[in-house]
Amino acid sequence: xxxxxxxxxxxxxxxxxxxxxxxxxxxxxxxxxxxxxxxxxxxxxxxxxxxxxxxxxxxxxxxxxxxxxxxxxxxxxxxxxxxxxxxxxxxxxxxxxxxxxxxxxxxxxxxxxxxxxxxxxxxxxxxxxxxxxxxxxxxxxxxxxxxxxxxxxxxxxxxxxxxxxxxxxxxxxxxxxxxxxxxxxxxxxxxxxxxxxxxxxxxxxxxxxxxxxxxxxxxxxxxxxxxxxxxxxxxxxxxxxxxxxxxxxxxxxxxxxxxxxxxxxxxxxxxxxxxxxxxxxxxxxxxxxxxxxxxxxxxxxxxxxxxxxxxxxxxxxxxxxxxxxxxxxxxxxxxxxxxxxxxxxxxxxxxxxxxxxxxxxxxxxxxxxxxxxxxxxxxxxxxxxxxxxxxxxxxxxxxxxxxxxxxxxxxxxxxxxxxxxxxxx
Amino acid sequence: xxxxxxxxxxxxxxxxxxxxxxxxxxxxxxxxxxxxxxxxxxxxxxxxxxxxxxxxxxxxxxxxxxxxxxxxxxxxxxxxxxxxxxxxxxxxxxxxxxxxxxxxxxxxxxxxxxxxxxxxxxxxxxxxxxxxxxxxxxxxxxxxxxxxxxxxxxxxxxxxxxxxxxxxxxxxxxxxxxxxxxxxxxxxxxxxxxxxxxxxxxxxxxxxxxxxxxxxxxxxxxxxxxxxxxxxxxxxxxxxxxxxxxxxxxxxxxxxxxxxxxxxxxxxxxxxxxxxxxxxxxxxxxxxxxxxxxxxxxxxxxxxxxxxxxxxxxxxxxxxx
Numbered sequence: 001x002x003x004x005x006x007x008x009x010x011x012x013x014x015x016x017x018x019x020x021x022x023x024x025x026x027x028x029x030x031x032x033x034x035x036x037x038x039x040x041x042x043x044x045x046x047x048x049x050x051x052x053x054x055x056x057x058x059x060x061x062x063x064x065x066x067x068x069x070x071x072x073x074x075x076x077x078x079x080x081x082x083x084x085x086x087x088x089x090x091x092x093x094x095x096x097x098x099x100x101x102x103x104x105x106x107x108x109x110x111x112x113x114x115x116x117x118x119x120x121x122x123x124x125x126x127x128x129x130x131x132x133x134x135x136x137x138x139x140x141x142x143x144x145x146x147x148x149x150x151x152x153x154x155x156x157x158x159x160x161x162x163x164x165x166x167x168x169x170x171x172x173x174x175x176x177x178x179x180x181x182x183x184x185x186x187x188x189x190x191x192x193x194x195x196x197x198x199x200x201x202x203x204x205x206x207x208x209x210x211x212x213x214x215x216x217x218x219x220x221x222x223x224x225x226x227x228x229x230x231x232x233x234x235x236x237x238x239x240x241x242x243x244x245x246x247x248x249x250x251x252x253x254x255x256x257x258x259x260x261x262x263x264x265x266x267x268x269x270x271x272x273x274x275x276x277x278x279x280x281x282x283x284x285x286x287x288x289x290x291x292x293x294x295x296x297x298x299x300x301x302x303x304x305x306x307x308x309x310x311x312x313x314x315x316x317x318x319x320x321x322x323x324x325x326x327x328x329x330x331x332x333x334x335x336x337x338x339x340x341x342x343x344x345x346x347x348x349x350x351x352x353x354x355x356x357x358x359x360x361x362x363x364x365x366x367x368x369x370x371x372x373x374x375x376x377x378x379x380x381x382x383x384x385x386x387x388x389x390x391x392x393x394x395x396x397x398x399x400x401x402x403x404x405x406x407x408x409x410x411x412x413x414x415x416x417x418x419x420x421x422x423x424x425x
Numbered sequence: 426x427x428x429x430x431x432x433x434x435x436x437x438x439x440x441x442x443x444x445x446x447x448x449x450x451x452x453x454x455x456x457x458x459x460x461x462x463x464x465x466x467x468x469x470x471x472x473x474x475x476x477x478x479x480x481x482x483x484x485x486x487x488x489x490x491x492x493x494x495x496x497x498x499x500x501x502x503x504x505x506x507x508x509x510x511x512x513x514x515x516x517x518x519x520x521x522x523x524x525x526x527x528x529x530x531x532x533x534x535x536x537x538x539x540x541x542x543x544x545x546x547x548x549x550x551x552x553x554x555x556x557x558x559x560x561x562x563x564x565x566x567x568x569x570x571x572x573x574x575x576x577x578x579x580x581x582x583x584x585x586x587x588x589x590x591x592x593x594x595x596x597x598x599x600x601x602x603x604x605x606x607x608x609x610x611x612x613x614x615x616x617x618x619x620x621x622x623x624x625x626x627x628x629x630x631x632x633x634x635x636x637x638x639x640x641x642x643x644x645x646x647x648x649x650x651x652x653x654x655x656x657x658x659x660x661x662x663x664x665x666x667x668x669x670x671x672x673x674x675x676x677x678x679x680x681x682x683x684x685x686x687x688x689x690x691x692x693x694x695x696x697x698x699x700x701x702x703x704x705x706x707x708x709x710x711x712x713x714x715x716x717x718x719x720x721x722x723x724x725x726x727x728x729x730x731x732x733x734x735x736x737x738x739x740x741x742x743x744x745x746x
Contacts, residue, residue: 195632196632196633197632197633197636199631199632200631200632200633200634200636200637201445201607201636201637202545202546202569203545203566203567203568203569203570203604203607204545204546204567204568204569205545205568206631206632208632272546272549273545273546273549273550314522317522317524317550317554318522318523318524318544318550319523319542319544319545319546319547319549319550319566319567320544320545320546320550321544321545321546321567322523322544
């Protein structure tokens with residue numbers, strides 16, 4: 001293991017309330033000291049971070065790497081490389097892999113693939129129910145022992161609330177976090193756009209906010225009944241934020257995240273029938289977007305995620321309702337966070353916390369901060385560097401982003417995972 | 426939110442995908458061109474050599490009789506060669522993608538696609554993907570648009586009512602699932618109608634329908650007051666089984682157009698329906714066949730209007746301009 005000296009960067013560490021220019025010292029893969037060198041420190045490598053920000057590596061709560069049955073959309077290699085180039089050092093993998101992450105052997109196989117890819121730390125999320133079918137419980141304890149960090153049914157429903165109750169009780173028994181993407185399937189009714197003026201004009205099957213808020217309300221009630229710790233992923237509307245706020249005030253142990261693109265795009269941005277904007281939950285109204293931003297600023301929403309979903313070209317080449325939903329979003333995570341800061345919606349400190357310390361707290365990981373003794377998961381970025389999204393700069397196999405061709409501001413220059421440089425520009 | 430994919434660099438019609446985004450002059454131009462194809466003495470439609478040597482493909486991913494037939498007749502009156510493809514029973518059932526179907530037909534040197542598809546946005550998608558010299562005419566895409574139907578309806582209205590700005594038009598029935606309704610609303614608003622009113626139960630109205638520029642009524646008796654043009658929509662049978670409506674007889678009682686209800690509208694009101702009609706469900710036979718009905722004129726007008734749209738689009742699609 002080499003000793004690394006990161007020089008003269010703006011160290012931002014919301015967990016330890018640090019924001020000042022200084023140096024960071026890495027020894028044996030761990031953070032050894034900040035500001036002043038540890039005794040007898042000899043650098044094997046020096047990284048000049050002048051006019052750059054140095055913070056903990058990003059922890060992404062919702063990603064999909066495809067591979068296995070989906071390698072035309074993305075592989076462990078392509079997507080972990082994209083993650084590394086985006087400053088992500090830990091990523092949670094949704095359980096809707098092919099096959100679903102419902103047995104220990106699949107989780108172990110994925111951990112093995114991840115180690116071979118030799119890039120960011122992968123935390124598989126276990127399927128809550130077998131084959132994600134919503135009818136029988138998965139072997140959650142075995143999955144936890146195989147390295148799964150939480151349980152979730154991904155985008156698929158557990159229609160029977162008795163089964164959901166039991167699944168949450170069982171998860172709570174093993175101190176497993178339940179990650180819920182709230183969506184009532186009967187109300188979303190195969191929709192592909194927000195139920196509002198735009199869907200009405202284009203004649204698109206639509207999804208009302210109530211599809212999210214009703215499922216969320218059910219899950220909150222069950223959280224209280226079962227004592228299960230619940231994290232709500234990828235919220236899309238104002239009334240969800242209100243419900244989370246009330247639940248937290250009431251004392252429930254819940255947290256929430258929002259996908260970064262939901263804070264920038266609305267139904268009005270949908271260029272007619274451009275499948276790059278086909279995402280679930282759908283882009284909603286200006287008021288929803290504003291409220292989600294406020295929720296992030298006031299701490300109701302704890303964290304930001306990419307909700308990375310790379311697709312092959314064919315998946316997006318059809319009439320809008322027939323295309324697959326999702327955005328390849330890892331590589332826009334940082335610039336879109338910085339854009340929120342530039343817009344005054346959040347502070348840089350809040351933005352970094354939402355990508356580091358907050359998700360670490362949700363997952364109860366000893367990371368997400370520049371604390372001495374922590375694994376040296378570090379992201380160094382230049383907040384002023386402009387770059388264009390094109391095939392030269394983009395790493396993910398999925399080019400399904402509404403920002404293709406756009407110029408973004410802010411770019412990761414170095415990513416270190418456990419003291420190893422896994423990306424440098 | 427632009428739709429200029431429909432227009433060439435000079436603002437002329439290249440594709441015809443939706444009424445939205447087209448201006449009054451262009452719509453009026455279509456109506457005037459259509460009128461020029463009709464022999465004023467006997468109402469017959471002349472055969473003209475405008476599209477001689479051109480190949481038009483009727484690409485119907487959904488079943489249709491009337492629309493496909495009038496498109497075919499229109500193409501033949503323009504002297505084009507017509508190929509009818511019923512894709513519902515063809516390649517896509519073998520797993521071929523929409524894009525591959527289009528690419529294969531392009532390779533056969535066609536000049537125009539007339540497309541009907543069950544998914545909203547399908548015609549836009551084809552227009553974006555197809556070779557630049559090919560024009561795309563939307564013959565109905567999902568719940569989005571059916572712009573040629575709207576134009577033939579405007580043509581029919583103009584035969585009976587001279588001034589759009591004085592007209593109050595009621596559209597009655599399943600607005601939610603209707604591409605016809607959306608196109609009619611855009612056409613009527615663009616041509617300056619005094620009021621477009623939609624009349625339906627809430628289950629058959631899309632969210633924020635008023636943002637399309639309509640007034641809303643849930644009651645046929647109230648909604649028909651002062652109306653000059655009544656547009657009935659077809660009610661699909663499957664709406665009864667998906668809990669949108671309790672049953673046909675209750676629907677007919679509330680929203681079916683009978684002779685008595687018709688009397689509430691202005692005495693010279695005309696009754697329209699895009700067909701095929703469900704007698705006794707949305708409309709009483711006595712009204713459908715009555716003297717205020719212009720339903721069969723709509724069908725006849727489909728030929729001249731579709732000729733006008735095809736000729737204009739082909740004229741301005743760059744390759745043959």
